[in-house]
Amino acid sequence: MSLTLLFAAGQGALDEYRAPLTDALAAEGLDATIATDAPPGSVDYIIYAPASPLQDFAPYTRTKAVLSLWAGVERIVSNPTLTQPLARMVDPSLTQGMVEYVCGHVLRYHLGMDAHIGAPPGTWVADAPPLASERRVGLLGLGALGQACAEALVALGFQVWGWSRRPKTLAGITCVHGDEGLKDILQGTEILVTLLPQTPRTENILDQGNLALLPHGARIINPGRGTLIDDDALLAALESGQVGHATLDVFRTEPLPAAHPFWHHPRVTVTPHIAAATRAASASRVIARNIARVEAGQPLLHAVARDRGY
């Protein structure tokens, strides 16, 4: 019997996904119909992104799983009507895209590129940067994305520190944890990358007090979640020079409103939530594989634990 998949990801999103998803389902040997509208009682799986108008999951009594197109599920997991199993998107190409973004912007700060891009004619100040081996990069968050970024930065020669709530051990990386470890990592980090999930415990983790622990002039790259940083505290730290520059990819409201001070601050670079873009081809393969597993009676991959929130 044919499966009914409800594609609920906002207007137009299926245009990008229809072909790769059809291919991926066929490759798994699945007979499925992809719909953007279907009677709730007929839906076997929901493929979901928060841009969808679908907010009440209660009528989907037949639905075996909700498969998120996003890695971050905080906008779904807090929905009290969602009782069906929920899978995060863990897409190898998403991880690779994040690694490229993080390595690129860390190297940009490390090499002092902004001073050269658009420099006034004749600005010849031949002060070579230190080597990466003399530069400490700190990562907040050592999940799948954080670990992959940490390993790539180690390969480029940086001194890499990583922080997580609970203890971890990773080759080549100085791992610290807990409240004391957070102080330690912030105090020595010249370039800080935030890759934590959005949970009540990580909200505003970069507040006034924690920003003040960084070395003067530290740079911040946030491709994680907009809520990790207290916006007003960051703007104050940029004003005082405590934070030298920030590159932000995620925001409390997206697109970032044109009037937001981040757009207008000379020491903030805004990127439009591109660090961990889901690529349709590889995401479709991940979703098809997960549906095939559930249909074969195997456990859902990347299932979200509701109590942790990720």
Next chain:
Amino acid sequence: MSLTLLFAAGQGALDEYRAPLTDALAAEGLDATIATDAPPGSVDYIIYAPASPLQDFAPYTRTKAVLSLWAGVERIVSNPTLTQPLARMVDPSLTQGMVEYVCGHVLRYHLGMDAHIGAPPGTWVADAPPLASERRVGLLGLGALGQACAEALVALGFQVWGWSRRPKTLAGITCVHGDEGLKDILQGTEILVTLLPQTPRTENILDQGNLALLPHGARIINPGRGTLIDDDALLAALESGQVGHATLDVFRTEPLPAAHPFWHHPRVTVTPHIAAATRAASASRVIARNIARVEAGQPLLHAVARDRGY
């Protein structure tokens, strides 16, 4: 007996080198005096950079070797008075610095960073870049620096092609060679990095004809030698859009004169010869090691072959 080392590298250069060079010589057990001026007949070794006023090597009859502080020796090797053995600088930190520069600027182009740095407020165009695995980077030159850069770019996930005059085989890299290979690599390269030595055969290798082979809008990064590119041909290719952007670290005249069109072109980034800066600490260790080898009767490391010019 104490060795006399003439430090001939331009005014003030010894300030940076005195301490690390003294330490490195002591670590090799060498008894040596470092001078910026000494009777030519008394000099055992010359530590040299082209900024030095020393141009006539004939009186240095006792000198066992000239040790270049620069990786590129074209400004020394053509000096007819130089009959003493000449060593290039092959500094592991110089290679590492080059790798960081090349990876940083390749990722800058790959990620489209310039569109975000200083973007007008409200510019939210969420078009994620392709993955590195879908982007071809080409390297002209597969010497020590080119190979190290190629390996680092492969580790970041790029499709890497490399060209050299003679055939080479390197894991993970599509190696091409000779005149036919040059056509092949140029035709498919979106981001081109030039790391060839300066020789009569490489002068203006990127001329009008070869620039025209690149895909329309290709980007060029030149941390190699200023003579590799025909400046006028590059400016014309930038005007027509054939070359989308260029980042240049080396020039025929350095510092690049303030009136040079490269400074004023909106699609050129000038960096002040920082890609392969010699770092005093590691360069001092390389020089002390080479002097100790010669004193022990071993061959000079990194000796320049005059016929090849490098």
